[in-house]
Amino acid sequence: MSGAQVRGNDVDVDLGTLFASILRSWMLILGVVLAVTALAFVVAWLATPHYRAETRLLIETRESIYTRPNPTGDQSNNPNLDEEGVTSQVEVIGSSDLLKQVAEKLGLGKLKEFDEQANMGMFGRLMVIAGLKSDPGELAAEDRVLKTMREKLRVYRVERSRVIVVEFSSEDPKLAADVPNAIADAYLGLQKDAKLQSNADATQWLEPEIADLREKVKQAEARVAEFRAQSDLMIGQNDSALATQQLAEMSTELSRVRAARATAEANAQSLRQAIDNGASLAAMPDVLASPLIQRLREREVQLNADIADLSTTLLDGHPRIKALRSQLADLDGQIRGEARKILQGLETQAKTSQLREQKLIQNLNVVKAESARVGDKEVDLRALEREATAQRELLESYLTRYREASSRSERSYLPADARIFSRASVPAEPYFPKILPIVSAAFVGSLLIMAIVVLLRELFSGRAMRPAQNVAFEPVERVAMPPVAEPRPAPSRARMEAVEAARAATSSQPELPERPVQPQTAVPRRAAANDKRLSVNSAAEHIIAGGVSRAVFLSPEGDEGAASAVAVAREVSDAGLRVLLLDLTSSGAASAPMLDTTDLPGITDLLASEAQFADVIHADLYSDCHVIPAGTANPARAMRAADRLPIIMDSLTTAYDVVVVECGPADAEGIRRLVAHGTQVLVSALELQDRAIGATAANLAEGGYEGVLLVRPGEAQPPQAPRPTRSAA
Secondary structure, eight states, rough: OOOOOOEOHHHEEOOOHHHHHHHTHHHHHHHHHHHHHHHHHHHHHHHHOOOEEEEEEEEEOOTTTTTTTSSTTOOOOOOGHHHHHHHHHHHHHTTTHHHHHHHHHGGGGGGGGGGHHHHHHHHHHHHHHSSSSGGGGOOOOOOHHHHHHHEEEEEEETTTEEEEEEEEEEEEEHHHHHHHHHHHHHHHHHHHHHHHHHHHHHHHHHHHHHHHHHHHHHHHHHHHHHHHHTTTTBBGGGBBBHHHHHHHHHHHHHHHHHHHHHHHHOOOOOOOHHHEEEESSTTTTTHHHHHHHHHHHHHHHHHHHHHHHTTTTTTSSSSHHHHHHHHHHHHHHHHHHHHHHHHHHHHHHHHHHHHHHHHHHHHHHHHHHHHHHHHHHHHHHHHHHHHHHHHHHHHHHHHHHHHHHHHHHHHOOOOOSSSEEOOOOOOOOOOOOOHHHHHHOOOOOOOHHHHHHHHHHHHHHHEEEESOOOOOOOOOOOOOOOOOOOOOOOOOHHHEEEEHHTTTGSOOOOOOOOOOSSSSOOTTSBBBBTTBBOOOOHHHHHHHHHTTTTEEEEOOOOGGHHHHHHHHHHHHHTOOEEEEEEEOSSTTTTTTHHHHHHHHOOOHHHHHSSSOOHHHHOOOOOSSEEOOOOOOOOHHHHHGGGGGGHHHHHHHHHHHHHEEEESSSTGGGGGGGOOTTEEEEEEOOOOOTTTTHHHHHHHHHHOOOOOOOEOOOOEEEOOOOOOOOOOOO
């Protein structure tokens, strides 16, 4: 691209200027803060004080181990003690029936605090008439009281506990304590009444059930007795059938008889062998057990002792010793004879036991058959007994519960599963209004808000913005300027003063370093051989092909030259680019043909912070181009915000593909704020021989602007260049 190009479009925030605006506006800030603080103090001082009190209930089982209907039951299974149960009790406490009961007990309907209709002032009545507020008279008095109670009441469960808090606020401190206490008492009474009602319902239900069960038990037991008699199922010891008991006894007796027979046979055989073998009978248990044999053995011992004594003095042939020995031999024969008798007795006993065993076996077979028959009948009997037992147990259970329910109803002992462990007391201080916190908050809040408002106003006005100081020029190709012709008469002094006042906003840019101007320049390719000026069509093609984002037009010959900027802007717009024309002339010569009026907000209004971008951008009536006119604000006031012009240009360059600026008869120093990277400077030349054209060309060359193009106004066709792909970010 040809033209003067400038890098560095950044802007900085001047923090000193920004925060100095707070000191400059300290009187406004202080006045607003004091007014808000005073208003907050008056409102807090005149506000009606409100008092708050709370009552706390603990949900727990009040039954003791001595009065609990089921002492072995698990208390943790009580559904009222789980989280859902406690939450349900919160809803019960806040129910309408309970609140109505408390309101009636305390007479809240007679207090103006709880009747919105009685408290309604003239302003409230006017709002009702205007339809801005519902008429409280449409509700019943009881509903109005209930609505007010709900607004002042707060019932909640303390997290992760079984504690319920009943909180109430009122203008009367005593009433603030009485209401939650009354609600808690009413809740406990409601719980007790519910238990009494449940107990009474249970008693009424158990009475007919018990009567029916008694009849059923009687019938079941009668069927058992009848079946037992019909089936001849006699009951012996241990509630067992008589046949079964006899079978067991006979089996036991048979075993005993068999054992006795075996013992007798064994003893007889042993004794027989001893007698046959001539062995000593002294070791035989049955022989020793005989009293006669025991006496004979004693006599034998005595005879042996006598023989031994006499043998010491007498010889063996002495008649006395012979007599004793003869008696001893007879005595041994008697013992053996008695042993044979014992043997006969044992054999007889064994035969008797055998006969008894045979008899017992016969009887046992008979009892077995009877026991089998009884066993079949006992199956049906046990079924009847189970039914009778089940009916009897159910009857006993119902009787137990009935007696418990009756005793509780008679003694009125049905404690609620909750207790009040903290009653509300009359509050000494109101919770609202807190004058000191309200006034302090109003003071601090208003101070912060006003400081923020002042800072934002200063920031948005652009007075706290300053362009960055790192601007550098980049040399580009220069364009040959036509030779300066003879000077023509200069415009009048009054006209020049008006132009200078309109361009005052662009005249305070710090001087930038100048670059030497090359004396040798080239002629643009599209310039005619006898005319160094580009046509409007050629200038538009040059802007499109070179990717120019800003086209700054100067019109040294006056307002007539502004037609070049308008024509080029329309040509570029017709080529498909988004174009905006910024009119910086004092008379609005560039924007007036596009809008048919000059009485519209424009750049001066934007610089003076009297309008926003959306207010100053207008559509061209004859093309798709957009226009920002000169505006209607005071130029002197707009000049004080001249530092905002680079920021405005950067914003417009971002939003549009090409920004065309018509500066009128400006000079190199006057367009410093408008030039940035991607800028093309163009001069509108009606006549090449005009002295003003040469002066402007020389001024631009001295200011470091190279590649300046001359454009002649005139009709042209839209350029046929391809549509560029660059668009506004």
